[in-house]
Structure formats: C-alpha cells, structure tokens
Amino acid sequence: MNNLVSNIYKKDFVTAFEGDQSGNTRPRQTPGALYSKAVPTPVSDPALLAWSDELAAELGMGKPASEDAIDILAGNFITSTMYPYAACYAGHQFGHWAGQLGDGRAITLGEWIDAKGESWELQLKGAGPTAYSRRADGRAVLRSSLREYLMSEAMFYLGVPTTRALSLVTTGDQVLRDMFYDGHPEHEPGAIVLRVAPSFLRFGSFELLAARQETENLKKLTDWTIERFYPHITGENKYLQWYKEVVERTAVMIVEWLRVGFVHGVMNTDNMSILGLTIDYGPYSFVDDYDPEFTPNTTDLPGRRYAFGRQASVAKWNLSCLASAIAPLFEGTDQLVEALDGYDSTFWNKYTAMMADKLGLDSLRPEDSSLISMIEKAMIAIKPDMTIFYQLLITLPSALSDANEIIDCFKESFYKEPSAEASELLVLFVRQYLERMKTNTCSREESERKMRASNPRFVLRNYLLHEAIQDLGRGNNTLFLRLQEAIRNPYSDRFDQFFVRRPDWAGQAAGCSMLSCSS
Secondary structure, rough: EOOOOOOOEEEEEHHHHHOOOOOOOOOOOOOOOEEEOOOOOOOOEEEEEOOHHHHHHOEEOOOOHHHHHHHHOOOOOOOOOOOOEOOOEEEEEOOEEEOOOOOOEEEEEEEOOOOOOOEEEEEEEOOOOOOHHHHHHHEEEHHHHHHHHHHHHHHHOOOOOOOOEEEEEEEEEEEEEEOOOOOOOOOEEEEEEEEEEEEEEHHHHHHHHHOOHHHHHHHHHHHHHHHHHHOOOOOOOOHHHHHHHHHHHHHHHHHHHHHHEOOOOOOOHHHEEEOEOOOOOOEEEEEEEEOOOOEEHHOOOOOOOOOHHHHHHHHHHHHHHHHHHHHOOOOOHHHHHHHHHHHHHHHOOOHHHHHHHHHHHOOOOOOOOOOOOOHHHHHHHHHHHHHHHHHHHOEEEEEEOOOHHHHHHHHHOOOOOOOOHHHHHHHHHHHHHHHHHHOOOOOOHHHHHHHHHOOOOOOOHHHHHHHHHHHHHOOOOHHHHHHHHOOOOOOOOHHHOOOOOOOHHHHHHOOOOOOOOOO
C-alpha cells in the first residue's frame, strides 16, 4: 500500500488548464483562471479523530502512521509532488446568479491513483483561506466537519451516489462562527475533512466560463471532462450525448435521495456535481416526520426552494442552467432543450421503479401509479416517521382488514395521533396495497427481501449528530464511534437502539431541526 507521504501525486487538472500561480490568497476575481494556487494555512495541534479504513483500502492507502501523514491531513505538510489549489467556479444560489464563487474553504492537494489506475481528487475542507474565500476565513468547525465526514460515508453505505470522506482531523484552534447569522458569533473547535471524489467539478464550473464568454476554455473543459470521466462517449455528437448522461445521472441521484428521505438543503448550481454525485454536505437532513415541504436550511425560509419534495424540479432547473452554459458549443439549442425535457420521463420512470421496490412489488404495472399516489397522500396527511413507517410496512400482516388494526400497525411511526381523515387515507391505501400484493408473482420472502434492500432501517438523523457533537465537546466519543459503525450497516437491525422516532426535544433544538449554511 502507498502512504500519504511517499505517494507520487498527479496534477492533471492544473497541468491541463490555465490558473493563477501566484499563491496569493487575497479574495479577488481571477479571469481566465480555472483555479488558483492555495497553500493550506498550518494549524497548531492536529489530531486524527476519524479515519475510513474501507475507503483507504479501496484507494490502496495505508493508515497514517507518522506525524507527517497527519500533518498532510491537517494541511501542515505538502509533499513535493502535490500542487495545492482552489478551483474557480460560479453558480446560481437560491435561483439568482451569484457570479464567481470558487473553493472558499476547500483546497485540493492532488490526484491519487489507485491500484486499478483510477484517479481520485484529494481535497481538504477547512484548511485556510483561498482567493475565493471572499470575506470568510477558509476554516471549518468540528460541528460541520463531523457532519460532512459521517454523512458522506453514510450515503455511500446507503447506496446513494456521493463524494466520500477519508479523514477527520481536529486542529487545536478555535474558529469564530455565527451559526444562525443572528449577530451572536461564538468560538468553536476547528476541524478539517479530507474529501475524496473522482472530481469535484460542478455545473458552476461550466457556468463560470460561459458567463465570462471564455468559449475556448469552455470547450477545453468539456472535452477534458468527457475524455476523463465519460470515455465511452465519442464522435461528432459527443457534447449532446454527454449532456444527456449528466441529465440521467442527476435524475438517478435525486431518486436515491427520495428513496432514503434525504434533503440536501442547498441545491445551488455550484453544489451540483457534473458526475451526478451528492456533493457539499451543509444544512442537510433526513426526513423524520414525512413532509414534502420540509427544508432543514434556515436560509431557505420562507420560500422553501430546496424542500424535500421540490428537489426533483430544482434538479431540472439546475440542469437548464448547465444547458445554457454549454449552449455556445452547439449551433442551435433545439437538441439541448429536447435533452433537458427528457429529464421528466427519466426521473419518473426511475422514481416509480424505486417506489415499486420500496413497496415490494414484483414489477411495475400501469395501475400501480395510483397505489404510489395513495401512499404519498396518506403519508402527507399523517406525517409518520418515514424510516419507521416503511419498516413497519415490510412486516405488515397480509390478512389485515379492520381499520383500527391497520392504524395500530403503524402507531410506532406516528408523531401525533392521526385525524379521522388521515386515518381513512391510510386504511384505504393499506387495503388496496394488500390486494395488490396478492397478485405478486414472486414469493412473500422475495418481496420482503426487495423491501429490506430498498428501505433503510438506520439513517443518520440530525439529533444523533447533534448529540455526538455535544458529547465530543465534553470529551466523550462513545456515540461518535457507535455512529461510525451504524452508518456501515443501514439495512441491518444491529443498531436498533437508534430505531426510534426523533425525540420531542429535538423538534426545535438548535442544530437539530434547522441548520444554517455554516452548519
């Protein structure tokens, strides 16, 4: 296995494109540059808090065994083959053009090549200021870093396309943060996450070049992206085929979010991966009580643009921004518009197939769309705990008919007693569902297997993260270590200590129910 210190790092991106080589981290515009050199700012007392053995094994990387290795994870040591930089990109934030953005607190160290010859970008988040930090310090606090480290890995084990997290390091330094932007900043412990992905390129990377009318750079970046990450796409029509695949990958990602009840919280175009990966974990949450209007992001109120039930439509809007950005590469826009319009059928086909698996149906029949609509209406009316509700559905007795018995079967998932109207919707769904299950061509065991594979039993709830952060502040890492085990087994009943509804106190607690973009 290679180690962090002696490994030879690639720097294909900075070799291929023009960048600002000055190393100056003064916030500024960088026209013509796709990145700016940014050497991490040293921290006082780095310590390794968490390490993903599984990801390291996949990369062919040994666990840090020296002070130099931990210093790399903290940004205190740069090897001779690394070229640290911050990427430059732009984006639409909450539906409005924000202009140049860029990595304000993320610094890429280099590209790690694994045993299969595949390239992985290693990126420190929280390692100090860059040319794109604007008025910020480029640092991250333990609160947000722990959330990103755990959720990146949790999503991977749930089977959701995602960037990964290799390590979590505490810095020994305090960072000043105004968590809720209310004029009451406080000092918090600093930390740094090492993020890993084939690439952190975003929709906003292409939007930047289009906005600057740097058409040659736009073409060069698109060609490079296709050649490197979509090598199967060739020929005269490659730009259109590539865009269609980005559309499909994005639709797949959103369907997977909805399957597990994940809400990203800040789906700006600069937070949309060109590879269809979940990227930039900030004010995210899993759905507890089912509500399509739920958003965990205080900045997203009152419009709720990025609410749970709106993520699919926002993804299409973001894809339209990408289409506009790459339009200069086409003679006309008709083909791009047609490809974008294809998102709807792609999304709904994948969504209904996903729901069929969650319900344990043998196949998707035309009449099943009404069943899927019925469960959606019932859950909106009752607002049960999404994770627990679907687990109870797996073990639902097949001979149920009495209305009170049906309601009792789901009582464990209720946050409040359902109204008569809501109860009627649930009973109506269950009766039709059980009739549909009788026509399944597969066995009950096969149906349950499909449901258990599609419905997680453990999700990383915000209140658990909040408690783990609080405990670490008191010097207790027991819950943090337990959560690291649980995220690797989300479809197992091994961690049923967490198979409970969100406690009442967490419904309004700071850092549990709502979070800011600094979370």
